[in-house]
Amino acid sequence: MTVLKALKKMFGKSEAEQLAPGTSAPVHGPSRTEAPQQPRRAAPVASDKKASAPAAATEPDVSPAPERPPEAAKPRRERAPKPPVVAWKLDDFAVEPQEGKTRFHDFKLAPELMHAIHDLGFPYCTPIQAQVLGFTLAGKDAIGRAQTGTGKTAAFLISIITQLLQTPPPKERYMGEPRALIIAPTRELVVQIAKDAADLTKYTGLNVMTFVGGMDFDKQLKHLEARHCDILVATPGRLLDFNQRGDVHLDMVEVMVLDEADRMLDMGFIPQVRQIIRQTPPKSERQTLLFSATFTEDVMNLAKQWTTDPSIVEIEALNVASENVEQHIYAVAGADKYKLLYNLVNDNGWERVMVFANRKDEVRRIEERLVRDGVNAAQLSGDVPQHKRIKTLEGFREGKIRVLVATDVAGRGIHIDGISHVINFTLPEVPDDYVHRIGRTGRAGAAGVSISFAGEDDSYQLPSIEALLGKKINCETPPTHLLRPVERKHS
Structure with a gap:
């Protein structure tokens, strides 16, 4: 017995002492690590019909999957999850009842x-x-x-x-x-x-x-x-x-x-x-x-x-577009759109702006010109690899990117707080896309501004957008100083 006690002392605590104080069983059933190992399920017969790849501008998500070599190994079993222990109780979340909410x-x-x-x-x-x-x-x-x-x-x-x-x-x-x-x-x-x-x-x-x-x-x-x-x-x-x-x-x-x-x-x-x-x-x-x-x-x-x-x-869409978004339309020639965009961003010192265009080549061209002219900009379209798109969104969310130029691939599903302005470099061909675009600003009760450029090639989209909104948007002529030529940066 003396030898046994000495060995326990040398090699660790007793089994009972090794249990962490306050340890409790997982909420749902037995620990996942205790479940018996199971062989991998046999793969169902793959369908001869392969899913066709959608357009690159949206979701090229059916790239051929690599063939998987046959294996007899059993799948790995996960450890029981350990939710973080935080001293929190429901009383910490006090919310007064409010009529209508x-x-x-x-x-x-x-x-x-x-x-x-x-x-x-x-x-x-x-x-x-x-x-x-x-x-x-x-x-x-x-x-x-x-x-x-x-x-x-x-x-x-x-x-x-x-x-x-x-x-x-x-x-x-x-x-x-x-x-x-x-x-x-x-x-x-x-x-x-x-x-x-x-x-x-x-x-x-x-x-x-x-x-x-x-x-x-x-x-x-x-x-x-x-x-x-x-x-x-x-x-x-x-x-x-x-x-x-x-x-x-x-x-x-x-x-x-x-x-x-x-x-x-x-x-x-x-x-x-x-x-x-x-x-x-x-x-x-x-x-x-x-x-x-x-x-x-x-x-x-x-x-x-x-x-x-x-x-x-x-949810009633009496106000299709958020009331928090102030909407403007500038009547401008296609040749002057870039000058107007650059001067708006540069003169006003805007720090988090989304610019939408209809085509991928348009997005690429706008982003390249902004970068050339000293504006920290990035592009988001179906042509950009997924890992880079995620990195770009994170950079924009963290304020490292000032202007994000995108196709309608970014019109839905991107929730980034603090976008002060949305600019429609070209008016969308589908009226619903206008609502989704300008919805990137004015979120969570904050105020936002949308500015749309209506040129000779896309102004015909305005009536259908206004019909969807149920109201007219005042069309303005941009101030002359916003149409001045862009000064080229010296390399």
Whole structure:
């Protein structure tokens, strides 16, 4: 016995002493590390029909996936997540009831989720959140119509997180079996949704993953094999790549969200989405949420096919564009547009400006001229590699980039606070895109300004934009000093 005690003293504490004080079991079921090892599921027979690549300006996300060598190795099992220990209680999030407003306290949300909402500084629900959560937290399907910037992303994320926290995961899970699936049409929107999801799940131990084209396939696969996937956010093409290879299985999806359904229709993704939905449980066994900026006949037909007795939430669009955005239109010749842009930005010292143009070559040309003339600018279009697009957005968000020049690939799904001005170098061909563009400013109650250049080639778009807005926009002649030639910088 003396020898045994000496050995224990030499090599560590007793087994009981090794348990950390205050350690508790995970919220949902047994530790994931205790689950028995399982062999990888056999891959389903890949469909002969390959998803066609969408236009580069939107989402080249169906790049050929590398062939996977056969392997007999068992998938790695993840360790039980350890949510950060923070001394926080619901009393720290005091919000007074206010007539006409709904608090997040008015719903039965988990303390971990309320903590994250508190960190984000959201005391009251937006109208879409208040209405949607009233249905979805009760387990009902829902379809919602709301413009960008209304808070619909947080609405469906809060509903998903609540569902996953209230329902314990199965005791036996494969790595590639997400419990919640969010499908969005563009890479930028997927990245933004995943970022919002990470912010809202940071105290819950839930894992969020993204699948998008244009990024390293093997890197995304390693993430998938390293831990269980609770919430998967993906573009249709790349998700099909993983699904058809047998790396992702959708038969355990509890909640499915289709975001920007109208845009997925416009971009031709519905056949791919149909393939994906066929892999999920029947609509009677999953909760389905569908969101769209417009309720066209096609969108409503899709909703009827994919949902069960859905609650319809429609936010009145009496004011299509935010009242926080002051709108101007300058009548200017095409040859003078760049001079006007440069002088507006330079003379006023604007620090965070988005400039929209209709074509990728136009975006590239504007960005190159601004950089040549000493303005810290960057471009965002479908031609820019995904890793560079993410780096550009982060630089713009952090204030390292002064002017971001973009196509409509950035018109939706990019939420960056502090954008003071949006400039339409060319008026969009689709009136809805005008609303999405100017919605990049005037967010979260802040004031913003949009300035549109109407030239001989695009001024004919004005009547349809004004019809959508339900009001006329005063067309002005820019002051003469804003049309002066740009002084060339000496090299």
